[in-house]
Amino acid sequence: MNKYRIGLIGLGGMAQSHIRWLAAEGRFDVIAVSDVNEEALAGVGDQLGIQTDKRYADFVRLIADPDVDAVVSVTPNHVHAAIMQACLEAGKPFLGEKPFTRVFEEAAPLLALYERRPSAGMIGFSYRYTPAFRYARELLREGKLGKVRSFSIQYLQSWGAASHDTPYIWRFNKDITGTGTLGDLGSHMIDLARFLFGEFRELSAQLETLIPERPDPATGGMVRIEVDDFVSFQARMADGAVGIFQSSRNAIGSGNQHEASIYGDAGTLHASTLNPDQLIWIREEAPGQLARAVIDVPERCKVSQYADFLAMLDGAAPDGLPGFMDGYRNQEVLDAIIRSNAEKRTVSLSL
Structure with a gap:
């Protein structure tokens, strides 16, 4: 079975849980990371053995990286919309945190974009x-x-x-x-x-x-x-x-x-x-x-959340x-x- 190369955005405390969950499935490799905090970027980058050129301060560059198969985002609410927008524009599958957006005004343009350019996406209602x-x-x-x-x-x-x-x-x-x-x-x-x-x-x-x-x-x-x-x-x-x-x-x-x-x-x-x-x-x-x-x-x-994420990437549509x-x-x-x-x-x- 093929492995999926994951780009992880947001390296705060919850990121460690997601790193463990990804590893437990056995078919994910985190190959790129992104955070605005330089210390977190260096620490998690070293922890996972991420190449220095795959450590991004700008999440848009991570999403655009052709080596990244799918994105996992673990960030505060105010960047949820921008990350999903970049993923939809790049046609990149993603797992994003809840709530969907900070406010509803950010959600409406995302729906319009999704209807034009649908991409596999999962929201973290764990x-x-x-x-x-x-x-x-x-x-x-x-x-x-x-x-x-x-x-x-x-x-x-x-x-x-x-x-x-x-x-x-x-x-x-x-x-x-x-x-x-x-x-x-x-x-x-x-x-x-x-x-x-x-x-x-x-x-x-x-x-x-x-x-x-x-x-x-x-x-x-x-x-x-x-x-x-x-x-x-x-x-x-x-x-x-x-x-x-x-x-x-x-x-x-x-x-x-x-x-x-x-x-x-x-x-x-x-x-x-x-x-x-x-x-x-x-x-x-x-x-x-x-x-x-x-x-x-x-x-x-x-059933684990990441088992369903994996199934989604494989092209399935798990119930629920x-x-x-x-x-x-x-x-x-x-x-x-x-x-x-x-x-x-x-x-x-x-x-």
């Missing part, structure tokens, strides 16, 4: 590869829960809580991120809902900045925060199911708690990143008689792979949430 979520999707498709009436999805972390004295970092910079918790964690909630239930029909949202100032390590002063710490919204899906969503980086005791509860006529399913290899299934065996079972996820649902249009649709929902909060109204989405 929780589609949580086994419990994949098995829940399978059971829903098989009708095991009957008609789904409602659901709840939440994604909670604690690192931004007041007691943690979290300093001002790029994730609180609106010019870089566009939003706060919404784009960071909320985009995963939106994608999970689309993965399980399909498209959004309408929603009503609330965004809050719980901690208005954070200390800047560079200056010692306080910086006013312009992005959200907390997001909640309720939505109606295209199939009629209604859902409640909440996300916060200020939830003490929640390390990385992304979970869904699904309520159907034939029972209830609970799935969580806290127990990724099992589901909780509650059903009525007879009127008033509940049975609660912990179900092990079958091996077929244990989060592609370019999944990223675009996700950004539409993010934009609807922002508008709903600003205008204090329910926003409808085109189906």
Whole structure:
């Protein structure tokens, strides 16, 4: 089997995870790297034994490199659009980070370009590869829960809580991120809902900045925060199911708690990143008689993100792979949430 030569853009902390995941598949070679940070470029370049002429300060040059078969981008939000644009223009397959773009205004021109020059693209909605979520999707498709009436999805972390004295970092910079918790964690909630239930029909949202100032390590002063710490919204899906969503980086005791509860006529399913290899299934065996079972996820649902990326590069179309249009649709929902909060109204989405 042939190997794919990868150009890796963005060499911060998450890059090390992607390097491990790429290596685990056995068919990727990272042959070029790019970062604006010279120290990171030299360090990761040395770590991977990258030739000096394949270490790029400018990601456009990496994307244009004819030796690079495909691009993996692990960058902050403000360069997502430019990297995808360069990949589409070069006809180069890519795996890009979420959210799709910093703001929706950057997404619309990308869609126009994609429609003119489509290229294989994957967006990093990594929780589609949580086994419990994949098995829940399978059971829903098989009708095991009957008609789904409602659901709840939440994604909670604690690192931004007041007691943690979290300093001002790029994730609180609106010019870089566009939003706060919404784009960071909320985009995963939106994608999970689309993965399980399909498209959004309408929603009503609330965004809050719980901690208005954070200390800047560079200056010692306080910086006013312009992005959200907390997001909640309720939505109606295209199939009629209604859902409640909440996300916060200020939830003490929640390390990385992304979970869904699904309520159907034939029972209830609970799935969580806290127990990724099992589901909780509650059903009525007879009127008033509940049975609660912990179900092990079958091996077929244990698929890695990079296995699907590899399949995409091989020309396959794996079921559930989060592609370019999944990223675009996700950004539409993010934009609807922002508008709903600003205008204090329910926003409808085109189906």
